[in-house]
Amino acid sequence: MIQVEHISKTFKVSRRSAGFLEAFKALFHREYECVKALDDISFNIDEGEMVGYIGPNGAGKSSTIKVLSGILTPDSGSCHINGRIPWKERTAHVKDIGVVFGQRSQLWWDVPVVDSFLLLRDIYKIPDKLYQNNLDELVNLLDIEQIIRTPTRQLSLGQRMRCEIAASLLHSPKILFLDEPTIGLDAVSKIAVRDFILELNRNHKTTVILTTHDMQDIEYLTKRIILIGKGKILMDGSLENIRKEYTDTKRLTIDFIGEDIQLVEGMKFILQEKNHGVIDIDSKMLTVSDAISILSSQVKLNDISVTGPSVDEVVAQLYQKYHI
Amino acid sequence: MKLYRRFFMIHLKSAFQYKISFLLISIGQFFTAFMVFVGVKFMFDRFHTVKGYTYSEVLLCFSIVLMAFTLAEMFVRGFDTFSHIIANGEFDRVLLRPRNEIFLVLAGKMELSRVGRLLQSIIILAYGINTCEIIWSWDKIVTLILMICGGTVIFACLFIIFAALCFFTLEGLEFMNVFTDGAREHGKYPFDIYGKKIFKFCTYIIPYTLFQYYPFLYLTGREDNKLYMLLPIVASLFAIPSIMLWKFGVRHYKSTGS
Amino acid sequence: MKKYMSLLRMRFISGIQYRSAALAGIVTQYVWGFMLILGFKAFYDADASAFPMSFDALVSYIWLNQAFLAMFMPWITDTDILESIRDGSVAYELCRPVQLYPMWFYKSMANRLSRAVLRCFPIIIAALFLPRPFKLLAPSDFGALSAFLLSLFIGFLLVVAFGMITYIITFYTLSSNGIRIVIIGTVEFFAGSIIPLPFFPENIRKIVELLPFASMQNVALRIYSGDIIGIEIIFRIVLQLFWFIAIYLIGNYLMRKAMRHVVIQGG
Secondary structure: OEEEEEEEEEEEEEOOOOOHHHHHHHOOOOOEEEEEEEEEEEEEEOOOOEEEEEOOOOOOHHHHHHHHOOOOOOOEEEEEEOOEOOOOOHHHHHOOEEEEEOOOOOOOOOOEHHHHHHHHHHHOOOOHHHHHHHHHHHHHHHOOOOOOOOEHHHOOHHHHHHHHHHHHHOOOOOEEEEEOOOOOOOHHHHHHHHHHHHHHHHHHOOEEEEEOOOHHHHHHHOOEEEEEEOOEEEEEEEHHHHHHHHOOEEEEEEEEEOOOOOOOOOEEEEEEEOOEEEEEEEOOOOOHHHHHHHHHHHOEEEEEEEEOOOHHHHHHHHHHHOOO | OHHHHHHHHHHHHHHHHOHHHHHHHHHHHHHHHHHHHHHHHHHHHHHOEEOOEEHHHHHHHHHHHHHHHHHHHHHOHHHHOHHHHHHOOHHHHHHOOOOOHHHHHHHHOOOHHHHHHHHHHHHHHHHHHHHOOOOOOHHHHHHHHHHHHHHHHHHHHHHHHHHHHHOOOOOOHHHHHHHHHHHHHHOOOOHHHHOHHHHHHHHHHOOHHHHOHHHHHHHOOOOOOOHHHHHHHHHHHHHHHHHHHHHHHHHHHHHHOO | OHHHHHHHHHHHHHHOOOHHHHHHHHHHHHHHHHHHHHHHHHHHHHOHHHOOOOHHHHHHHHHHHHHOHHHHOOOOOOHHHHHHHHOOOHHHHHHOOOOHHHHHHHHHHHHHHHHHHHHHHHHHHHHHOOOOOOOOOOOOOHHHHHHHHHHHHHHHHHHHHHHHHHHHHHHHOOOOHHHHHHHHHHHHHHHOOOOOHHHOOHHHHHHHOOOHHHHOHHHHHHHHOOOOOOHHHHHHHHHHHHHHHHHHHHHHHHHHHHHHHHHHHOO
16 A cells, blocks of 8 residues: 655755845855755555554654655655555645644634535535535544534634544545644543544544654554654564563562562562552563562562553653664 | 635635724725825825826826735735745645645635725726726727736736745745835836836836836827737736746755755 | 843844845835835926925935834834733733833834844945935035934834834724724824825925824934924924823823723733
């Protein structure tokens, strides 16, 4: 469905001090500094896949999205989406994709949301029947029946985001790009948005590419993540494998009755209080059950819970590992 | 066309969300243009003619230029304010739509509150038509309409050129005002009153005189050659280099992404 | 006083950073001035006897008006002042230990000065070296020059004080844009920016010259070019002072009222 092969893009950042004269001179002669925004990027995404595309700010996420959506022409490499090269057949290509920018609105500020929808219907030349079907379904799933007759400016952020997503899907795109779709949303809206995306993917086999800093989005929605840093793809794999591979720590939280606990090598107190403690275990050195038996031999355990690291921690470790 | 109408309705609806503000701004626009008109009147009370042009002739010229500029500003506003569209990333959104970019930018913004100034220009035009000694045969009417249309195209092209430059730099583009606001202000008199050099500039560099001075000669009976009447159409060819520059800008944008 | 001066300085520094905008502005104003002079020249050629001032005086008037444009044009507004009124963040300003009127007064002064300082010298210098009749002539004597500078300064204060009133109006009407456009149009016209006041019909001019708008740049520019001379200079400058004090007091009064309005509304 999406095949990206060896795409590179270098931006020339012109080095000039601000000023009209400099700007004028720069028309004829410029000094450049080259920044590699994308450096030999390759990946394949199948139909119906949901992929989390993560990396720190400035890593090349938005450049990739721009290339995939046909806005940006890369220097080299090839990219085929549904058999088309995005930047060569822009108008045909963009009919197949939907893009949601979490921080930018595509709805008209001062008119009811449904007017924006009607405008999009005409822009995308969506047949009436299809439009009606899609609208009904989206309104239903996103629960925006009550609000689409309200001007956008009167909506809350969560309501607006749901309408934004609907607006991006009216033309039934095969691929949906979500750029930080849950940024700034309250817990209820976040969950509603995530549930909707899952539903969409299940019902329509829509391919979803998600960039976000919210790791809960990733955990909830995607099985696969692609990590990009400094323009390079650093890793591409399933979330579970990454978690296993990159994290060796398990965390034990215990309530106990008894005196001092003596820990063996591979165990470390994170928190030590009277009758309560948090202990990290290095799973390369000993197993969780070993650790529990060591503890229970010393004190009486009332309550015990074992947790793996959160996705946030995994990602933080990844960033650390690759120095990005 | 249907799509353009839908865009137009949305702009109209938005404008009516702020009825009072819309009305006040329209009145303000009307008033500002009125003050310029009073300025012209004061000048002619004192001097009666300038370079052989009478008061009502100048009013015709003034109203045509003002109307053309206002129409361009109302309907080509997207290019006039293009620096904002570039700066806030809205142009990416334009490129994500399966339609022609020029059309989308054009339809994406309209400044309907300029209707006040449009009204003022219509009043001045009506006053000019009423007091001048032109016998209104069909060819004069066609000339008048061509002058307005040609002028609108020229101003629209200037806005497009401004927008195209925005792809390369956002700094120092204020100088473009000389060609737009400047032509509106100083184009109220036929361009030949400003001397040969300015006149040449306004013919060969930016073809203002092709919609203003030359057809105006025909309109006021100073020239009988029917070709003069059609010059605004020639002036519209200015759109070709303007749009080429714009396309070049879009290509540049796509390869730099900023 | 010191805190206001430091505010003025900060504003000034941030203002002069926009060099490219200034350069583009200079080019624009230079061309604009040229076109105006050429236009008036056409009228002069049509009927020199009807010309109400000497052509040289008119040329000086136009160049100086362009050079000091940023100091006098009513359409130069402090967007952050307007913004702070519109979004209600003006309420925070009330918490600071400064008075709003003088603070804004200095702010707009600095805003205008920073723009004008960069632009006036290039325009004046370029205009001084043009050939006749486009040349900006030196003032007739030292007295005229100092009267010009004094009048320019008072006119500037008056413009800033007048601008304050337009800001205060924004407190009362949320859609103040339209009203501001009307005010701007009025000020421009009666201050002599569209055509200099001497070109007004005689009977209208007599009344207009007494209005506060005529005390803005009009007096200074005409003192420089020798259009206002002798005892009339003193009379005009006193009138300028009168209007400045009047508008300043009115602005202060309205500001206090507006503040009460804000407090009652709760911001």
